[in-house]
Amino acid sequence: MFFQDLDGTRYPVSRIVEVRRQEKGLVHVELSEPSKIVQAYGDLLDRVLWGPMTTIPASPGTYALDEDFDNDEQVRLIWRVPIIGWSINQAGDMTPIVARLGVAHSLSITAILHPDGFVADESGPNYPSLEEYLAQKQARLAIPGRE
Structure with a gap:
């Protein structure tokens, strides 16, 4: 399963280390290996994390x-x-x-x-x-x- 950041780059959900809510419906997503922080839309990430498994x-x-x-x-x-x-x-x-x-x-x-x-x-x-x-x-x- 993947999620997409604001730039359109797709990352595997398994790389998510932490998600921090930001203003205006955005989230900061900390990724592992290599360590990186990206921004994504909060509702999109919610659907990935809590949507149908x-x-x-x-x-x-x-x-x-x-x-x-x-x-x-x-x-x-x-x-x-x-x-x-x-x-x-x-x-x-x-x-x-x-x-x-x-x-x-x-x-x-x-x-x-x-x-x-x-x-x-x-x-x-x-x-x-x-x-x-x-x-x-x-x-x-x-x-x-x-x-």
Whole structure:
């Protein structure tokens, strides 16, 4: 894996000894063998250092869930989009890689449905089944006094 300095020269990430943040989104990067300091854009270096390190396939039947609401803020539809893999960064954070075929709106993942039916909810507790997740989601959105 490589990063690029402000002059366009590419260096292997393995040569980085230290990174110091500077003003205006720049970083000073100290390199080893031979010792040298170069400047790079901080966001570019962040993507190199913390971006995807590896990907692994998802188990068949794993889905990202996204909800669509009607005018009364009631859950009208849950989009189930297949997760085809997981991107893992250097910090160990996992991000789902989704197949977006036929999904016409922007996806905002609110939960993950696992092949065994378990639902991991991003904003609350986890649920043993999709049905329980949907019931709790609807109950959380219920407006007092509405029949």
